Amino acid sequence: MIVAVANYFPDAVRGKMKLWFVEPKPNVFVSGIKDNLALNVVDMLMKYCPDESGLLIFMEISTPPFYRIYAKGSPTKTISSISGLQLVIDKRIE
Numbered sequence: 001m002i003v004a005v006a007n008y009f010p011d012a013v014r015g016k017m018k019l020w021f022v023e024p025k026p027n028v029f030v031s032g033i034k035d036n037l038a039l040n041v042v043d044m045l046m047k048y049c050p051d052e053s054g055l056l057i058f059m060e061i062s063t064p065p066f067y068r069i070y071a072k073g074s075p076t077k078t079i080s081s082i083s084g085l086q087l088v089i090d091k092r093i094e
Contacts, residue, residue: 002038004029004045005088007054007076013045035062046072056088 006027009017020041021029033041038059049055054075059068069079069086078089 001060002029002031002033002041003058005056005058005075005077006049007052007073009053010049013048016044017041042070046070049073058086 002021004017004021008027009029017023017029020033020037021031023029031038031041042057042059045055045057049072051073053073054077055070055072056075056077056079057070059070060066061068076091078091080087080089
């Protein structure tokens with residue numbers, strides 16, 4: 001499983017991601033692709049997303065701790081750890 005969160009995705013990257021991912025809310029993509037394809041997708045995202053996109057990728061792996069977090073640029077969303085579980089905080093000003 002992969003979850004990709006960013007400030008924004010370039011249009012070309014967004015179009016490519018729609019092949020494998022579901023976008024439950026803007027700039028949040030979720031997919032259940034297998035490990036080999038997941039590594040290729042992570043490489044593509046790291047290559048084609050600029051630093052300004054603020055990319056965070058959470059990827060499930062088969063060895064402990066069973067996940068890997070990738071980051072590129074400076075995301076507006078922060079990662080908080082509660083009882084050893086990393087959570088993404090999406091600040092909304094209303």
